[in-house]
Amino acid sequence: xxxxxxxxxxxxxxxxxxxxxxxxxxxxxxxMLCFAFGALAAIPFTxxxxxxxxxIGIFTLASAAAIFLVRPIAVRxxxxxxxxxxxxxxxxxxxxxxxxxxxxxxxxYGRVALDGDDWxxxxxxxxxxxxxxxxxxxxxxxxxxxxxxKK
Numbered sequence: 453x454x455x456x457x458x459x460x461x462x463x464x465x466x467x468x469x470x471x472x473x474x475x476x477x478x479x480x481x482x483x484m485l486c487f488a489f490g491a492l493a494a495i496p497f498t499x500x501x502x503x504x505x506x507x508i509g510i511f512t513l514a515s516a517a518a519i520f521l522v523r524p525i526a527v528r529x530x531x532x533x534x535x536x537x538x539x540x541x542x543x544x545x546x547x548x549x550x551x552x553x554x555x556x557x558x559x560x561y562g563r564v565a566l567d568g569d570d571w572x573x574x575x576x577x578x579x580x581x582x583x584x585x586x587x588x589x590x591x592x593x594x595x596x597x598x599x600x601x602k603k
Contacts, residue, residue, distance in 0.1 A: 461498040461507065465491045468511075482526045483519070490515030545571075545589050549602060556581040556599070564589070564599055576600045 456463070472488035493514035494507045502510075545566060553570055556562030558580045564573040564587060575581050576590055576598050587599035 461504065462495050465495045465498065465507070465511070469495075482523050482530070485526075486518035486523055487515050489518040489522070542592055545597070546592060548589055550587055550589060550597075550599070552581050552583050552585045552587055552599075555583050561596070564597060571595065571597045573597045573599050 469488045469491035472484045472491060476482070476484040476488065490511040490513075494511040497507050497510055548566060550564040550566035550571070552562060552573070553565040554563035556564075556573055556575050559574075559578045561572055561574050562581065562583075564571045566589070571589075572595055573587075574596065577600070579601075581587060581599070581601055586602040588602050589597045589599050591598040
């Protein structure tokens with residue numbers, strides 16, 4: 453196996469690139485994607501017979517260029533909320549609008565529907581909110597969201 457990789461270094465760079473892409477999918481900060489780009493840039497040089505040290509140098513330069521030149525542009529255009537990494541999972545609902553699906557009594561809990569999910573909810577100021585009212589989700593604590601009536 454080692455002999456195969458030494459004789460076909462493109463597989464090494466392909467493995468590095470794949471691992472970096474997988475890590476990028478778990479973080480979403482466009483950092484590991486820069487290293488995947490560096491590995492991709494090194495692959496063509498394996499076919500012309502460039503030494504491994506040269507390939508490492510190309511990988512390093514391409515990764516650095518991606519980090520300093522491409523990443524800021526990608527972050528600016530793809531992370532419009534300004535958060536790095538962006539809010540994900542349940543935190544992504546903060547700031548979104550939902551509809552009260554079960555009355556929220558004064559200082560009590562009701563339910564809010566959003567994107568097919570039904571969340572246990574309470575109002576930010578403790579006031580009652582009637583069923584059908586459009587609300588904005590202002591916070592989330594575990595499975596309970598805090599909402600305020602949309603004005």
